[in-house]
Amino acid sequence: AIHQGFQWKEYNLNEVYDFASGLSKGAEEFGFGHGFLGFTDIFKNFFVPKKLTKLVNSTKKEQQSCSIKRGDVFLTRTSETDEDLGMSCVALKDYPNATFNGFTKRLRPKGNIEILPEYAGFYFRSPKFRATVSGMSSITTRASLNNGMLSELKISLPEIDEQKAIAATLNALHKKIDLLKRQNETLEELSSMIFKDLFLNENSANWQDGKINTLFDLLSGFAFKSSDYKESGNYRLVTIKNVQDGYIDLSRTDYLVEMPERMPKYCALELGDILLSLTGNVGRCCLVNEENLLLNQRVAKLKPKNPRDWAFGYALFRQKSIRWQVEELAKGTAQSNLSPVETSEIEIKIPPVPLLEDYARDNTPMFKKILANHKQIKTLTKQRDNLLPKLMSQEATIQI
Structure with a gap:
């Protein structure tokens, strides 16, 4: 199919790519050897990381059959849900001696x-x-993607010059998003270091003995009726699947x-509300x-009794020591369920008020910056993800 005005052509994936499966090995073969692209x-990632941090003990034959070269597209072929299936990652260079995982399909x-690989990276994530x-x-116990299904999928391609122009435009947005995400990671790491230095490595022998509920209320979510759920509406529900470790994922609501x-x-x-997961992978905070x-x-809201302690509360529940206590508390239940009442009874040392005030003064702006970055990331992501469909439907054009 050719889009009038642009020389966009549509192909089945098997016209453009050869399909191959990845490397499956026992756990004892990992952690040493050669580069490995994990699930x-x-x-x-939209694009394969410049350096592969995972290692596998692969043979020369495996390195040849499961190699990674510029232009290769990797699609996750299995997932717990259909929404997470077929997530893509494209190689922008060759990776000598590296291999990729067996839960993935390689499109060469x-x-x-x-x-253009840079164009493909954005197309497959569109x-x-x-x-x-x-x-x-095909949903059974897990979603799966086989060669027959891949052959039926399509890719739309303009002329190479337009691919380059589109990739350059989308990449400019992508780099801004990546920069903001890395900035947030740095701010989180910095806040954690400051927290540990002030509250975990400090001599707290004279601090007051207390509990989580000395400083915070833990408020349970509401049991909404599933019959009221809609595919669109004025409000979105935050459920246990949306609360991730350090971030809220609203891709499925x-x-x-x-x-x-x-x-x-x-x-x-x-x-800025602080959320805590109460079921399954308990203790996730965002x-x-x-x-x-x-x-x-099954999601709780951590509400500071004094607004001053907002940053302290979030940093506290991001600490591994608190996460471990929360997980231990949940182990005694059938399905790893946390009770907000029991969680609020976890014992902690209460820092002196001047120390809490110092922490709030220095760190509240840091967490507000993280929130502001998240808002900008959302805006830029929407612009990036909406641009390619508009180009394909001729709603937008890029000057070459």
Whole structure:
């Protein structure tokens, strides 16, 4: 198919790429040897990291059959959910002696059709391609992607000069997003170092004995009726799957048109609210960085009794020592469930007020900067993800 005005052509993936499966080995073969592209490397990155940090004891034959070269596209072929299937990562250079994981399909360009790897990196992550993959996956116990399904998927390609122009435009946005994410990681690391220096390495023998509930209230989410869930609406529900370690993931949410009358007011979340997971992978903690979100059950809100302690509370629950106590508390239950009441009874040392005030003065701006960065990341991500479909439908053009 050719889009009028632009020489966009549509191909089945098997016309453009050869498919291959990755390397599967026992756990004892990992941690030494040669470079290895893992599942999470692919899942989290548009492009293969410049340096592969994982290692595997691979043979020369395996390195040949599972090699990584510039232009290779890697798609996750299995996942717990169809939304996470077919996540892509593209190699922008050759990786000598490196191999890729067995839960992944490699798409290697046949060489008969000109495709820029930088363009492919954005195309395979575009909402259009992602929706196509999610829609065709075969759900049994796990979502899966086989060669037959790959052959039915399509890629839209303009002329090479336009691919370069599109890739350059999208990459400019992508680099800004990456810079903000790395800045947030640095700020989180810095805040953790300051927290440990002040509160964990300090001689706290004379500090007051207390509990989490001395400084914070732990408020449970509301049990919304699933019959009220919509595919779109005014409000989005924050459930256990949205609360990740250090960030909130709103890529998959249910919607409500209106708030239930019986819902507590605190369940209407505000920017900066601290959330804690109470089920499954318990103890995950993140900050709310978007508006019009509602707190569902099995997620708790950590509310400081004194607003001064907001930054302290978030940093406290990001510490491994508290996470370990929370996980130990949940082990005694059938499904690793945390009780907000029991969690609030965890014993802690209460720092002197002047120390809490010093921490708030120096670190609250840092966490507010993290929130501001998140907002900018959301805006830039939306611009990046919306641009390619607009170019394909001729709603937007790029001057070459």
